[in-house]
Amino acid sequence: MKRGSNFGKNRLVMLRYLLFFILWLVPMLIYAQGREISGVILDGSNEDPLSFANVLIKGSQTGTMTDLDGNFTFQNVPEDAVIVVSYIGYITKEVQVTDDDYYTILLMPDIQMLGDVVVIGYGRESRRNVTGAVSQLSGEVIESLDPPNVAQALQGTISGVHVTQQGGSPGSESNIRIRGISTNGNNAPLIIVDGFQFEGGLNSINPQDIESMTILKDAQAAIYGAAASNGVILITTKSGTRNQDAQFTYQTYFGIQETSRKLPLLNATEYALLLNESYANAGLESPITQLTGLGKGTNWQDEVFTRAPVMSHNLSVRGGSENTTYSVSGSILDQEGIIGSDKSQFNRKTASIALESDLRENLNLNTRLFYFSTTNNSLNSFGLGSVLFNALNMAPTIDKDVDDLTGEINLGNEVVNPLTQIRNTYNESTTNRLSGTFQLRYDYAPNLDIQARMGFNTSLTQNRDFFPVFNYGPGKVFNRLEDNQVSLAKINDNDYTFDIFNTYRNIINDRHDIIFTVGMTVFQQEGSGLFGISTGVPANSFDFADLSVATGSGDNLNANSYAYDVRRLSYFGRLQYVLDDRYLITGILRRDASTRFGPNNRVGYFPALSLGWVISEESWFPRLDYLDFFKFRGSYGVMGNDRIPDFLYLSLLTGQATYVSGNDGSLINGIAIGPLSNPNVKWEESRKLDIGFDIRFLRNKFNLVIDYYINDTENLLIAGIPISGILGTAAPGSSSPTINAGSVRNQGFELEFTYQERLAENLNINLGLNFSTIKNEVTAIEGRDVLEGGQFGVGQLAPSRMEVGQPIGYFFGYKTDGIFQNMAEVNAHASQLPLGANAQPGDIRYVDINGDGVIDENDRIYLGDPIPDFTFGFNLGLQRNNWDLSAYVFGSVGNDIVRNFERDQANVNKMSYRLDRWTGEGTSNNVPRATVSPTTNNVFSDFFIEDGSFVRIQTISLGYNFQNDLISRIGLNQLRVYAKVDNVFTFTEYSGFDPTASTGVPIGGGIDFGFYPIPRVYMLGLNAQF
């Protein structure tokens, strides 16, 4: 059942729409005299009474509503009448009146209808009348997926929404992209929780507190102006229900996580043989002379990966009296990492309280408070030097207990024993956050109300890191030989959103349905950070890792701080007008002023217009049995993106200016220019066009939503734009300016399809399918041809580019053409010397793209891009008797991934495909020879690019609902136990750990530095209501 914060007051509006709908269903008027009947309307799923349900005699305008206990009484019921019972969120049911005078009518929840009223920002709109591309994720889906981070529930369940995790480390955040990557900057959508801007990560929210998530994908989001261009996610949290006894819900699950994949690496014997071969090929002595008895050696992946538990408890109580509803909940989540167990864990505690009450007949108060507390321990989990990177590159000939690699084979300065690294990692990050909103609604005149809302977030993050004295071996970059170090940080972030807005609603002459909203929003965010670092922690132990006992002094004791203050002032207006129930029009205008923009461009106007036409409502439209509803809609609007660093228009003197006194070697500090400024900096502007159809057919069993969109983002704020070195941005503490300098177009096609039916007496099925295509193209970059980003190997040219006519962040490098088989082939080919070495037989042959007879940087070309051609999701639910089964699948096709977790160093371990190396003419045309002499085989080429397409069975769960009569004896209303597997299986050709993980960086995404794989989880859970 869909119940939002203002449900009590909005219900009448909603019922009115429903009434229209029903009236439309009933074209004939039948009047007759009859008898009195009565009955009760119950929720078919749990037999709860449904209060205020509509009961109507079919063909008449005679209707009534159920009372608090779901009871109704009808006078003058004609013989052979049919009663039509409807209730928002349930399938409307018709009951033939028989001789009985009393009827018990069960209504089944309608999963499609759940979103019948959607929040659209500063108000609500009936699903039917929505003119934009708006998708909704219900609390049921969230509950059925029940991920630790609610962002994962959006993965594959909503068209046009692409979610990638930043790795499987506990507590890691997810990147959400709505309709593609529209900027090279921050692509994160705006998140609004119960009306206020939510500035924490989604992983601090308890998923079980969420009633629904609404995603504004098109110009409908223009009501949020300068913050809306990445799309908007509106989260509505659960509240109590009027006139309902306290209902307790307890949910828990326990799971075991394991890695979903281990990479095939060489074992000790294979490693030694291949290594010796690579030295011999370079004319050098074999580094490993004793080959017998090496065996398989240490399997570092087996050593690092463990099985780890995850556990969640959630208890809530909800209910309400005639004028008041309440909801109180608390939850605990405990998750350990599949690498490093307790060194990598996430713990979240949440508590929330919601209270809503009619203070006066025309005055409603609604308050919500959320408290979140998270504790996170983390390992260096991705990139050069991460635990997994070390596990992949560490020699299998080294024993797992060797902490100090002195005397072992030289693996370079970065590769160390990953187990030692885990042991020496000490950190803790805790965040305590209080968020909430106070909302007052005053109906000060007929059809008019004013709402004032004050939402806020205040959070304190504390980090504690300890680096013990430790020697990993000679020259290792992780070594701390002299002194240990503790570093502490305290970061305080505060913001508030204050809204005040007026709404006028009226239906004039039964044909003009008008909602006009006008108001303003004030948003301010301010905060500060304080940092301290000291050496000399007693006993070299985390137990004493505090500045109070550390003995560092002078330059070994450092402190620092920062502060910020960001503000936005907005005015907005929106007119929603419906004529004759079929012609829909919405107009939006928002004006934003933001501190993030220079005085020259401080104010922006963001208009949007959307139109809808319910064609199936037209009199000329054929009354087709199978077609229930057909709506055409289109929208166009302008939105902004202001997610850029503050004060880019000011030249701040934040550069590092330090020199050394010749007298005593002490540091002397001065002042220098920080990042270069840009006085003209302004918001990015998205122009979004959307054309769509909403279709329901076969008695609403099938529901189809189709959208086509074009989003043009202009004035892209290009931060850190690479600029000429003469501007001095290489100076310490300086960086390139942020310039409005690009345009990107995203276009695509989206489809959402659902089907639900009762197949048999006790067999329900629901199916969902969504499909999205995306075509991304950079349409302009002012003043330059390309922007580069990303990282591959060490000291190589940037592998990713943004270039006009290409998708953003595409991969740019050398195209391979097999392996040189013999010297004749080498001589016949263009010289590869400019890449760093002369080619030899067994080396990769690169294509001379420009045909100038040499292979150099001008021969680089498009090699692929990380943007999928299309993504899709599929879900299936089956209920039979007391059993329920559900499955979620999603996939992505056409995205490429760069394999960048193989360290380019002679002695590190290799992936086992290297066994298929070239060893002589005709032996391999794919894998180059093994050698430690300099080659060009490691330059960025398509040798390192793989197809990242995948299909993942994300969740399969099987639940059992106990019979009411069984559990009522122990005081329960409902009891469901379930078994569930997450991340069941992934079909992919990709050779790395996980094709779904990504940093999400617009230019430089899709490069796999050895991602922490997202774990597979086996879970048992229980939901109880009492």
Added chain:
Amino acid sequence: MKNIYLFLFVVFFATSCSDDFVDVTPPFAINSETFFESPEDYDLALIGAYDLLSATYVNVLMGEIASDNVNAGGESPTDVIGWQQIDRMIHTPVNSNIRDLWNFNFAGVQRASWIIENEGKIDFEGKDQIIAEARFLRAYFNFELLKWFGPIPIKPSGQFELGDELVIPRSPVEEVYDYIESELLIAIENMAPTSLQTGRANQMSARALLGKVYLYRERFPQSADQLNEVINSGMFHLYGTRGDERYEDLFEFIAENSGESVFEVQYTGAQGAGFDCLQCSKGNVMVGFSGVRGYVGPVFESGFGFGLPRESVFNAFSEDDLRRDVSILNIEAWAAETGASFSIGNQDPVTGHTGFYNRKYIPRINNNLPDANLTQPNNYRAIRYADVLLMAAEALNRGGIDDELARSYVNEVRNRAGLDDTQASGQDLFQLIINERRLELVGEGHRFFDLVRWGIAEEFIEGFTAPKNNLFPMPFEEIGFSQGNWNQNPGY
């Protein structure tokens, strides 16, 4: 109708808030609009310009690798690939290390220009000295850029601004020389003869640099004049020739900012550093990079084993030349003597292990902060008196000015090294100076540029092609940024 008025009234009342709300200045931050308003501001900004001297480690190490003195070394034949390619003289415009050098030195130019362009904002006692030091620093960075890249964009009036790369051309070498010389002449006029603070530039550092610039330009009389001023100032002497100084300590901590130091880049290990910002390190990154790989033993600390002196340069010293063992560490002999252990990285015959290390600039045991490889506190003797003497001798000899004086300068340097006086003159003396410069200055980054200006690099450096390799390529990226304004150096 009444409702409409009420509505409008409420709207007006509820939404009256001014845009002043978003007119804020960043909390606790200073910005450039309100800077240079007190004498202290000029001092503080000058420190910012000195800061970039720390980043010139790359000029020294890479310059040495480019010469015939050393192998690139490192962990493997591909470790710091940009350096490996330079060692083999196969470097191309795509070279992140050459680009670093461009970026770091221009950052220094830009910071000095920031002060110079605000020269007229206020007046105070001592301003001339500060501006003069800024001009010295700008000339220092620009001369480095000139040595590496030849024609470079210049902007005497102040900082480069965005868009200048599209319109300001690379000035021809002669113009850049004129510009550097004029800057140094103004600096000399306004600078005190001695440093205001140890380590800062003074009139003599500026004269020595100007003498060097003239020498590179083969304006021998002017060069000799400036260098003689330095020599005759009496402020300098060769270390080890006075009091209880020992020549062997010349490159030890004890001899930092000694009487031999005409201009010295100051380093410290008191601030930590990381690989993500090597130019931010206040330590001498070259030193850690030059250290013995996996070294465990007395006196020294370990490092990354780059810039390995070749046997040929070791053998170029005569047995009785004291400079050999001060300049070059024979690691096997040292290990045998002290029981120290070490590991070998790159074994490539062209760029790899030689058994020798640059003893002048390898890490000594000290308590620098992590990453210890990046924060070695060894000062770089950028212009030392021995160099001044040899440059003066060269100017006097090649300018046909005074061979006797030239010989006396050379002999001063030779005598300190335990060698006899030379009697050479004319061309013979020049040939001797060529050799003395190599032996005296090995490991200090000068050799490559000496060979190039003498026009004999092709004879000594394998793979060197004149005129192509006289200059390094403009960074590939910079050619792109200039959108056709700047052309690539010939041959690249």
